Amino acid sequence: MSAAGASAPDPSVSLEPADLLPDALLDTFRERAAGYDRDNRFFDEDLADLRELGYLRLLVPTELGGLGGTLRQASRLQRRLAGAAPATALGVNMHLVVTGAALVAARRGLDAARPILEEAAAGELFAFGISEAGNDAMLFDAATTAEPDGRGGYALTGTKIFTSLSPAWTRLVTHGKVAAAGADGDDALVFGVLERDEHVRVADDWDTHGMRASQSCTTRLTDAPLTAGRVVTTTPVGPNPDPFLFGVFGAFELLLAAVYTGVAERAVQVAVDIAGTRRSATRGLVHADDPDIRWRIADAAIALDGSVLQIDALTADLDAMGAAEPVPSATDHGARWFLQFSGVKARATETAMAAVDQALRASGGAQFFRGRELERLSRDVRAGMYHPSDEESVHASYARALLGDIGAER
Structure with missing residues (x-):
């Protein structure tokens, strides 16, 4: 290619x-x-x-x-x-x-x-084994250690969390920290692909509020062999423009935004269907004619339209970076790419949760019972708040871009 x-x-x-x-x-x-x-x-x-x-x-x-x-x-x-x-x-x-x-x-x-x-x-x-408990830097640091094996590869030891596809994956993209591996003696990060073997142990520990079928179990690595031929890239610790990390960050944030937006779009459609058949005995009207219900459903749909447009625009911009010919309608976001990726994800997941809540409020207490689709969607959509980038890190990144580091000379 x-x-x-x-x-x-x-x-x-x-x-x-x-x-x-x-x-x-x-x-x-x-x-x-x-x-x-x-x-x-x-x-x-x-x-x-x-x-x-x-x-x-x-x-x-x-x-x-x-x-x-x-x-x-x-x-x-x-x-x-x-x-x-x-x-x-x-x-x-x-x-x-x-x-x-x-x-x-x-x-x-x-x-x-x-x-x-x-x-x-x-x-x-392929599964994605990057998340670690307490590692807020995610891609740009690692608690997992990577010991050189003397042949250009590494032995990885550490614990990864939220590893979706745990029962079925055959390849795991992961990373570890190599001590004093940089040109100036600083620590470095290595990213590569592991196969499933006795050095990789998957815990049966996924029993969660929502997104249950994803089976995103804990994965423990003990001297897991990352051979030289399976190394994808090595980078410094900290934010950097490495092509693979750029691709991971962009694809991760935008496709997550798409998933949670899709959950909320379905919730709105369920609420529309319920409103068309549910009647108020005291007011004598179908809920689709109730001004309050109409406002809630419309409010959710308006917000989701904004998410869809943002996801569409930024994925198109990212696709254009690989086009053989320039795409006149595309935008190269330069130093703001990472801000845009994380901003879209944060806005879309928060919007999705709010939209599902509006759908629930518009649909009555029957949706509080187990077995109702809206009840399940309301639990699944909550997982969006736990994926990086979370609201705190997004606000910190935007504040740094606008105001500089805390304590910097003005």
Whole structure:
């Protein structure tokens, strides 16, 4: 794949959301989602269906055997999938984040990212093992240690949390800190791909409020071998413009925003359906004619429209960075890329939670009972607040960009 080129989508496969994910399939996913949630079970059947559709090859270029999709197309598909099966969409999101990051990095000249795309085309399922308890810096630092093995590789030891796809992944993108590895003797970070073996232990500890089917269990690494050929990149500790980290940050934030927006869009539609049939005995009118109900549903829809437009615009801008020819309508955000990524994610997830709350308020106390779709959606959408970038870090980043570091000379 050319570092600058972008492959055309496979003309034999329509990447329009309603074509690749038809209503009948989503109905099946929605029915399963209730059972997965009730039983706290992984989405095995959904994953098999998505694999058969080629969904795991969505962001792999056609010349490597993929569907040649863009991040903008992936975001639209993920919104649609999340409306039927939020936890399935969140789990698959992590595979798409990895392949999307590899796509962005390869187009920016990082050849070491290409094997990720090749393996995804061959059927491997990628998980994302970056989160660590207490590591607020996420991509830009690590508590996991990486000891050089003398052959260009490393042995990784540490604990990763929120590792979605835990029962099924075959490849794990992760990172660790290498002591005094930088040119000036500073610590460095190494990013690469692990295979599932006896050095990688997955805990059976996922029993959560929402997003239960994602099975995002704790993963413990003990001298896990990251061989030289599986190293994707090494970076300094701290924020930096490395192509792979840039791709990870962008794909992660934007596709997460898409998932939670999709959850909220579905909640609004459920509220619309309920309003059309539910009647007020005291006021003698259907709730769709109640001014208060109408205002709540409209308020949620107005806010979600803003999220959709932001996600669409920024994914299109990110896709344009890999285009063979300049895209006149695209914006290169320069030093503000990371702010834009995190800002869209934070706004979209907060908007999604507020929209689901409005849908609940418009739909009556019956939706408080277990087994109701809105009840489940209201729990699933809450997970959005725990993904990076959280509100605190986003505000801190924007404040730093506007005001400088705390205590800096003015």
